[in-house]
Amino acid sequence: DGGITQSPKYLFRKEGQNVTLSCEQNLNHDAMYWYRQDPGQGLRLIYYSQIVNDFQKGDIAEGYSVSREKKESFPLTVTSAQKNPTAFYLCASSILAWTSGRARGNEQFFGPGTRLTVL
Amino acid sequence: RKEVEQDPGPFNVPEGATVAFNCTYSNSASQSFFWYRQDCRKEPKLLMSVYSSGNEDGRFTAQLNRASQYISLLIRDSKLSDSATYLCVVNFPGNTPLVFGKGTRLSVIA
Numbered sequence: 202d203g204g205i206t207q208s209p210k211y212l213f214r215k216e217g218q219n220v221t222l223s224c225e226q227n228l229n230h231d232a233m234y235w236y237r238q239d240p241g242q243g244l245r246l247i248y249y250s251q252i253v254n255d256f257q258k259g260d261i262a263e264g265y266s267v268s269r270e271k272k273e274s275f276p277l278t279v280t281s282a283q284k285n286p287t288a289f290y291l292c293a294s295s296i297l298a299w300t301s302g303r304a305r306g307n308e309q310f311f312g313p314g315t316r317l318t319v320l
Numbered sequence: 321r322k323e324v325e326q327d328p329g330p331f332n333v334p335e336g337a338t339v340a341f342n343c344t345y346s347n348s349a350s351q352s353f354f355w356y357r358q359d360c361r362k363e364p365k366l367l368m369s370v371y372s373s374g375n376e377d378g379r380f381t382a383q384l385n386r387a388s389q390y391i392s393l394l395i396r397d398s399k400l401s402d403s404a405t406y407l408c409v410v411n412f413p414g415n416t417p418l419v420f421g422k423g424t425r426l427s428v429i430a
Contacts, residue, residue, distance in 0.1 A: 234417055243407075243422030244364070251415065259417070291363055297415070308354055309418055311363035 204228065207292050207312035214279075214286070214319050222277045222315045224292035233275035234293040234309065237261060244291065250275055251297055279317065290315045322346060322412045324421040332427045337398050341424045343408030344390045352411035353391045355382055357404045358423065364407055368393070398428045 205226040214220045224233065235247040246259030250269040264283025269275055275294075279286045293309040323346040333339050345353075353370040368375065370391055374383035381394040395402055408421040 232417075244420045246417055249417050289361075295418075307352070308366050308369060311365070314363050 205292060205294055205310055205312040207290075207315050209315060210313065212315055212317045214317065216319055217281045219278055219280050220317065222279065222290055222292075222317070224275045224277065224312055225273055226294040226310075226312075227273060228294055228310065229272075230294035230310075231272070231297045232295045233269070234295075235259075235265070235267065235275070235277045236291045236293065238289045238291060247277065286317055287319045288317060290317060322416075322419045324408055324410050324419050326408050326421040326424045328422060328424060330425040330427055332429060333398055334429055335398060335400060337428075338394065338396045339398055339426065340395075341393045341406055341408075341426075342390055343392070343410075343421055344388075345408075345410045345419075346389070347410075347412050348386070348389055349413045350389075350410050351413075352418075353382075353384055354409040354418070355380075355391075355393050356407040356409055356420075358407060359404050364420075367406070395426075398426075400428050400430060402426060403428045 208223045232251045234249040236244040238244050245261050247265050248256055248259055248267040250256035253269050253272050256267050256269050266278045291314045292312040295309040296307045325344045355367045356364040357367045358364040368382045370382040370384050379396045383392045405423040405425045407423045409418050411418050
């Protein structure tokens with residue numbers, strides 16, 4: 202089955218520890234994204250990548266880092282510098298407009314998310 | 321400026337009612353528009369794409385008004401299972417990620 206997976210579903214971390222969230226897709230999508238969602242709030246973009254070995258900061262990149270060594274994978278590291286990391290983290294992927302031959306943006310598909318709790 | 325504004329609700333409606341949500345966006349050059357649905361503690365899922373003057377899928381109708389820079393989602397004959405948060409999503413010019421509104425919460429009551 203084609204899709205986008207995230208692991209683990211729930212993650213607990215002690216304050217001061219770094220933690221890495223996994224995101225994998227087999228949809229052959231060029232672009233991948235990380236969002237954070239707090240209770241009752243909208244999605245906020247952390248980082249995104251449109252091509253292997255390249256990524257861009259989103260609106261709330263401080264305290265996070267990413268890598269894109271493979272097209273299929275876009276792991277997110279929540280560092281100890283992130284002051285309030287407890288949240289629901291969502292990964293998404295999409296085709297890029299210029300690779301699909303469309304001038305318009307393309308819909309994003311989301312993984313099931315990881316709930317991170319800092320103890 | 322990249323803004324997508326939605327009424328946060330909640331909209332509490334009885335089963336069978338018709339309900340409409342509106343969403344405004346800030347850039348007149350935007351070309352792609354989507355509605356996503358997000359259930360509690362789950363990921364957002366694509367409900368409908370809106371590419372031209374609007375489209376219909378069963379009980380759901382999405383419309384686009386470019387002149388006024390808003391899109392709408394109409395749900396007819398509401399079901400209990402329609403209870404969710406509905407996210408308005410817009411593509412702004414340039415190779416940038418989609419911009420998500422904060423969502424409108426719908427509760428359909430028996």
